[in-house]
Amino acid sequence: MTSFTFQTTPRAICEIGGLARLGELMAGLGVSRAIVVCDPGIAACGLAERAASFLDAASVTATVFDQVQADPPVWVVRAAVETARSFQADGVIGLGGGSSLDTAKLVALLTRSEQKVEELYGVDLARGHRLPLIQVPTTAGTGSEVTWVSVVTSEANEKKAIYSSQLLPDIALLDAELTLGMPPRVTAATALDAMVHAIEAYTSRTRKNVVADALAVKALELLGANIRRVVTDGSDIEARSAMLVGSMLAGMAFVNASVAAVHALSYPLGARFHIPHGHSNALVMGPVFRFNILVAKKAYAELAPHLLPGRSFTSDEEAAEAFVSELESLVEFVGLETRLSQLGVTEADIPDMAREVTVGIQRLLATNPRDMSFEDVVGIYQTVL
CATH class of the missing domain: 1.20.1090.10 (Dehydroquinate synthase-like - alpha domain)
Incomplete structure (x- = not known):
């Protein structure tokens, strides 16, 4: 058998209605101010507001960044990071499809980092530690909630992949109710x-x-x-x-x-x-x-x-x-x-x-x-x- 290394998210929770545990889980990671990263559709259907309410109920102050786009352009990532910094977030939730989850990974990594997104293209170029991160997928497809890769669209309109073990979240929270719509x-x-x-x-x-x-x-x-x-x-x-x-x-x-x-x-x-x-x-x-x-x-x-x-x-x-x-x-x-x-x-x-x-x-x-x-x-x- 050949040699190999296997890494994955340390905790996965699969529970219908599990979104209600979001605040408890974030508080358990020591978070007091969390940013929810999602796209406009997730915000429009009320899921981001629900997530924020569960955070508030656990005394975790929440804000929402809801401007993620498909195949997230680097400027969206930068805007999300700036929102997190302004809010003084000490934890991140990715809520949505792969683009939102990929963006959330980079927000968690870059909010307290001096590195730029462009400096991360490639393998193992990230330095330092990310903020606590919970990924909550609303689609069944990307698997981004358990991967250490984030794919963005560069300013030259090319897809760029960032691979780093720091991108693995603390928790993948799978709630099938969120995929019903x-x-x-x-x-x-x-x-x-x-x-x-x-x-x-x-x-x-x-x-x-x-x-x-x-x-x-x-x-x-x-x-x-x-x-x-x-x-x-x-x-x-x-x-x-x-x-x-x-x-x-x-x-x-x-x-x-x-x-x-x-x-x-x-x-x-x-x-x-x-x-x-x-x-x-x-x-x-x-x-x-x-x-x-x-x-x-x-x-x-x-x-x-x-x-x-x-x-x-x-x-x-x-x-x-x-x-x-x-x-x-x-x-x-x-x-x-x-x-x-x-x-x-x-x-x-x-x-x-x-x-x-x-x-x-x-x-x-x-x-x-x-x-x-x-x-x-x-x-x-x-x-x-």
């Missing part, structure tokens, strides 16, 4: 994102390990068994809870084993065309996995029974084909657009996106099970144009 499209896109996390972790060429494998398999079982349920009936609280746990397990898996080419190809779609991250993954997932079958056949065959329980296969070829076909059918089932051209991408955009992937996101291509050239990336984009 998620629209079917968001439910579908985030669920597919989580499934890609599990699959790419399991097939990682460089960082695959036995702990991440076990988490990825269980995540795929939970996500595969419940994605159709939550898209069809958004009020199914049991299925919603299973999806949250599946997303968390997939997050634990991928941050320790890495994601790969699906994510690499999805990044330009988010940064350039503002296609939600889960939807970007869904667009390129099928052709990337088909490209990988040549070398990932055995791994996909191992995953097939967990996505297709009860099915029997006569060969790895049959199992791998059924596995990829099922994923493609899920994209069709959930009703997301499946062509790049439907979302504003043109043939002329493809070469620049492919260059960005093969030059700027090589770290993810390196973990993909099969080598992928510039021409390969162009071909995959053209397949789904």
